[in-house]
Amino acid sequence: MKEIQNQADTAEKIHLELFFPKAEDCWQEAKLLRDPETMSCSAGYDGMSEGYDYTTGCIDCPKEEWQAVFENRQKKGAFFADLYDPVLDRFVGSVNYQKNPASGNDECGMIIEGRYRNRGYGLVGLKLLCAYAKANGIQALYDNFEADRQGVLKLFEKAGFWVCQKTEWKKFGRETDGVIVKIEFKNENRQI
Numbered sequence: 001m002k003e004i005q006n007q008a009d010t011a012e013k014i015h016l017e018l019f020f021p022k023a024e025d026c027w028q029e030a031k032l033l034r035d036p037e038t039m040s041c042s043a044g045y046d047g048m049s050e051g052y053d054y055t056t057g058c059i060d061c062p063k064e065e066w067q068a069v070f071e072n073r074q075k076k077g078a079f080f081a082d083l084y085d086p087v088l089d090r091f092v093g094s095v096n097y098q099k100n101p102a103s104g105n106d107e108c109g110m111i112i113e114g115r116y117r118n119r120g121y122g123l124v125g126l127k128l129l130c131a132y133a134k135a136n137g138i139q140a141l142y143d144n145f146e147a148d149r150q151g152v153l154k155l156f157e158k159a160g161f162w163v164c165q166k167t168e169w170k171k172f173g174r175e176t177d178g179v180i181v182k183i184e185f186k187n188e189n190r191q192i
Contacts, residue, residue: 002083014124026061045057083095096110097129130159145178146177146181
């Protein structure tokens with residue numbers, strides 16, 4: 001694990017560690033999911049999971065559901081880890097990936113707590129996620145987000161992703177342009 005962590009260090013010397021939570025450790029994820037500042041980018045989508053707040057993007061994940069969430073991830077072979085900063089002695093976000101049964105793609109995600117954004121954690125977190133995925137035989141990761149989130153796009157591009165498809169969906173009932181980004185781990189031209 002140390003070699004994966006070292007690959008993700010940046011010039012700013014931000015150091016993060018992956019923390020693999022058990023069911024009883026899901027308090028950190030629940031905290032992120034119920035924070036409106038952190039979840040605002042997820043607001044306005046139809047057909048989201050139970051407990052989703054359309055207006056804020058928050059998702060309620062009560063303690064009595066943590067065991068089921070944990071077991072469901074394990075059953076599906078999904079990867080999930082909290083991002084821990086040992087210098088601050090705090091969790092600053094989380095990363096994940098899982099196979100989309102419809103497309104067959106491994107789709108990833110990352111949440112950085114609102115108060116820790118724009119400090120370099122996103123890039124280090126993405127690099128940790130990619131290093132872990134590559135080390136575990138994943139050949140490519142995908143993510144998607146609104147095309148007007150240029151800061152997020154630049155972050156993903158800096159981590160080695162590129163736009164592989166333009167798309168659209170509805171957000172707050174209006175058509176919204178989106179992008180699907182991808183990183184491949186076996187392609188020598190785009191390898192991390």
